Amino acid sequence: MLDKAEVDRVIEMAWEDRTPFDAILFQFNLKEQEVIELMRRELKPSSFRLWRARVQGRRTKHSKLRSFEEGRFKCSRQKSISNNAISKR
Numbered sequence: 001m002l003d004k005a006e007v008d009r010v011i012e013m014a015w016e017d018r019t020p021f022d023a024i025l026f027q028f029n030l031k032e033q034e035v036i037e038l039m040r041r042e043l044k045p046s047s048f049r050l051w052r053a054r055v056q057g058r059r060t061k062h063s064k065l066r067s068f069e070e071g072r073f074k075c076s077r078q079k080s081i082s083n084n085a086i087s088k089r
Contacts (some may be wrong), residue, residue: 014039018060
């Protein structure tokens with residue numbers, strides 16, 4: 001079960017255009033369908049419909065549809081901008 005901070009982060013990642021569902025699976029062990037269920041549960045109905053319309057079929061959210069390859073689910077400039085790094089397990 002995810003705590004409130006983790007749920008908030010999953011929602012944030014799900015709204016981001018360039019964060020694929022594979023990144024959410026990698027970090028939180030939630031499959032795409034589980035993310036959809038979480039978004040349906042946590043968002044207002046109108047917000048959920050907007051989100052679904054936005055991500056459905058979007059190439060950047062689905063790794064199989066991407067025509068480009070990014071390193072480790074993040075922008076190449078992310079670390080220099082925010083000093084973030086994905087923690088190693």
